[in-house]
Amino acid sequence: MRSVLPVLLALGLTVYCVVSIAQADAGEVRALPRWGWLLAVLFLPLLGAAAYLLAGRPVAGVPGRRTPPGRRPGPKGPDDDEDFLRGI
Template sequence: MLRFQALFVIASLALTLYSFIDCAKRDESLIQKLPKWGWLLIILFFSAFGAIAYLFIGRTRRDKGPRPPKRRILPPDDDPDFLRRL
């Protein structure tokens, strides 16, 4: 029984720490319902319940659709746009 309680405490602490760091690093425009400082206080004071609330309600979900391809950086002598401007 003691192992289960220890596991529960460690999981709760890890979830709280992950949510707190995620909220602190996330851009303000990607956080919903409350300002960033409000979510940080909720996560801090309500630990696991605040962390779960933030993960499900507080942050926006990123689109799972296809991402646009990254543009390759070309040296100036291979870049057609650069050569056109000369």
């Protein structure tokens, strides 16, 4: 059982990173293009996955990050929300 657990953890981390790479916008992935991260994660499972999580994954709240279509950014506080201010 002990020798199976590290293999399962490495497999789970690899699958997580592959799914994350596939879902990320090409312009938001850092340091390498998406296909480069995909190759790194698949051919160097632990090292590539760790590198992607540290240096390649898109970061929330980065200036220039696009808002998904059909959604507007929400207010940052109560004083930024016009509906809240009207109700006072």
